Amino acid sequence: MAERRTPSRERIVAGAADMISRRGLSATSIREMAKHARAPLGSTYHYFPEGKQQLATEAVRYTGEWVARSLRKELESGPVEGLRAFLALWRGIVVDSDFRAGCPVLAVAIEEPPADETPPAVAAAAEVFAQWEALLAASLRDHGTEAEQAARLATLVVAAVEGTVAMCRAKRSAQPLDDTAEQLQALVAGAIKR
Amino acid sequence: MAERRTPSRERIVAGAADMISRRGLSATSIREMAKHARAPLGSTYHYFPEGKQQLATEAVRYTGEWVARSLRKELESGPVEGLRAFLALWRGIVVDSDFRAGCPVLAVAIEEPPADETPPAVAAAAEVFAQWEALLAASLRDHGTEAEQAARLATLVVAAVEGTVAMCRAKRSAQPLDDTAEQLQALVAGAIKR
DNA sequence: CTCTGGCTATAACGGCCGTCATAGTCTACC
DNA sequence: GGTAGACTATGACGGCCGTTATAGCCAGAG
Numbered sequence: 001m002a003e004r005r006t007p008s009r010e011r012i013v014a015g016a017a018d019m020i021s022r023r024g025l026s027a028t029s030i031r032e033m034a035k036h037a038r039a040p041l042g043s044t045y046h047y048f049p050e051g052k053q054q055l056a057t058e059a060v061r062y063t064g065e066w067v068a069r070s071l072r073k074e075l076e077s078g079p080v081e082g083l084r085a086f087l088a089l090w091r092g093i094v095v096d097s098d099f100r101a102g103c104p105v106l107a108v109a110i111e112e113p114p115a116d117e118t119p120p121a122v123a124a125a126a127e128v129f130a131q132w133e134a135l136l137a138a139s140l141r142d143h144g145t146e147a148e149q150a151a152r153l154a155t156l157v158v159a160a161v162e163g164t165v166a167m168c169r170a171k172r173s174a175q176p177l178d179d180t181a182e183q184l185q186a187l188v189a190g191a192i193k194r
Numbered sequence: 195m196a197e198r199r200t201p202s203r204e205r206i207v208a209g210a211a212d213m214i215s216r217r218g219l220s221a222t223s224i225r226e227m228a229k230h231a232r233a234p235l236g237s238t239y240h241y242f243p244e245g246k247q248q249l250a251t252e253a254v255r256y257t258g259e260w261v262a263r264s265l266r267k268e269l270e271s272g273p274v275e276g277l278r279a280f281l282a283l284w285r286g287i288v289v290d291s292d293f294r295a296g297c298p299v300l301a302v303a304i305e306e307p308p309a310d311e312t313p314p315a316v317a318a319a320a321e322v323f324a325q326w327e328a329l330l331a332a333s334l335r336d337h338g339t340e341a342e343q344a345a346r347l348a349t350l351v352v353a354a355v356e357g358t359v360a361m362c363r364a365k366r367s368a369q370p371l372d373d374t375a376e377q378l379q380a381l382v383a384g385a386i387k388r
Numbered sequence: 389c390t391c392t393g394g395c396t397a398t399a400a401c402g403g404c405c406g407t408c409a410t411a412g413t414c415t416a417c418c
Numbered sequence: 419g420g421t422a423g424a425c426t427a428t429g430a431c432g433g434c435c436g437t438t439a440t441a442g443c444c445a446g447a448g
């Protein structure tokens with residue numbers, strides 16, 4: 001055990017993901033993340049000895065896995081349904097937060113590497129994007145789309161949704177998301193019918 | 195006059211846009227912006243009395259107008275050429291900076307409003323997005339695309355490019371941009387032929 | 389030459405930052 | 419019951435933040 005009795009660590013990660021999705025990584029302090037999770041500051045350095053970078057990395061992976069779970073489930077009904085769920089998920093986040101929250105993965109991806117190396121959190125963001133694309137692409141292939149075209153379309157879908165979510169926040173409107181949703185759904189529907 | 199002899203102000207704005215496109219707004223300090231433009235800190239508050247928000251707002255508008263100028267010029271040769279230039283512009287920024295720079299407008303759009311009001315810089319980001327969309331949509335309409343479809347496609351293009359630029363930074367690869375470029379060009383080409 | 393006003397130089401203000409250290413508490417097992 | 423180890427409490431460290439204030443420079447208008 002020593003597992004079942006520690007939701008505190010997960011609360012910190014989930015809270016960090018939420019705060020990063022709203023304010024970005026560098027504008028979110030460890031003190032605020034701890035307070036938001038009702039955990040003492042010392043605990044964050046107990047659970048995440050490598051500090052902010054580690055916490056950010058885990059927050060990115062946490063979000064990645066959470067979205068991937070929903071995606072995997074809905075893709076069982078086909079690419080169109082999977083895409084619809086993907087769009088609905090992000091629409092919910094943006095609208096329910098009154099256009100204050102977005103995607104923490106994008107927020108971390110937009111972070112200049114301090115030196116010449118890619119920090120782990122940014123690398124995790126790249127992996128999460130790739131994971132979402134892979135899920136979508138596999139489902140497209142399973143429904144008759146040629147492999148390379150499936151990969152390209154999956155990239156377009158993920159990138160377009162990420163960009164549209166950011167755009168919705170700036171405009172304080174869900175209209176862009178609804179507009180791109182329609183077109184992406186048409187694209188996906190067209191790609192599997194052949 | 196009192197205009198011709200002051201490139202200092204513009205240097206600050208342009209430098210701020212560059213730094214914001216790399217590090218994001220909250221991670222870029224006014225001191226660093228001043229130093230980057232080789233201007234004294236006091237000058238920033240002389241030129242921008244409302245502080246960081248004003249400087250960010252002007253940096254967003256500056257980038258918006260710079261991109262719009264390129265877009266307007268290339269759209270004279272039609273939507274496909276305009277899109278190609280738009281894509282090439284962002285590809286150059288991402289690749290030339292070794293995947294360290296992106297779009298400052300997106301970086302500002304991803305910023306939680308502190309209170310219940312939208313800060314001016316975020317509002318400016320929304321206007322810049324709308325401006326780019328309007329230019330693209332107008333060109334599409336001029337080439338036979340139905341009005342509402344033109345607007346929707348323009349939104350998709352801008353959002354997809356913004357999202358893809360961010361994705362390229364995370365992955366440290368221009369591949370996503372090349373992949374989405376191909377598909378967006380096909381979409382635009384298809385929309386004007388009818 | 390004087391004077392005005394745009395620009396600069398310098399320093400200070402309170403405040404929050406990431407990180408670390410140290411001493412405590414409390415629980416779970418031997 | 420004792421003891422180890424997971425967690426917490428507290429406070430400190432140097433450093434950078436946005437912003438403001440004040441005094442000084444120095445070109446150009448009168």
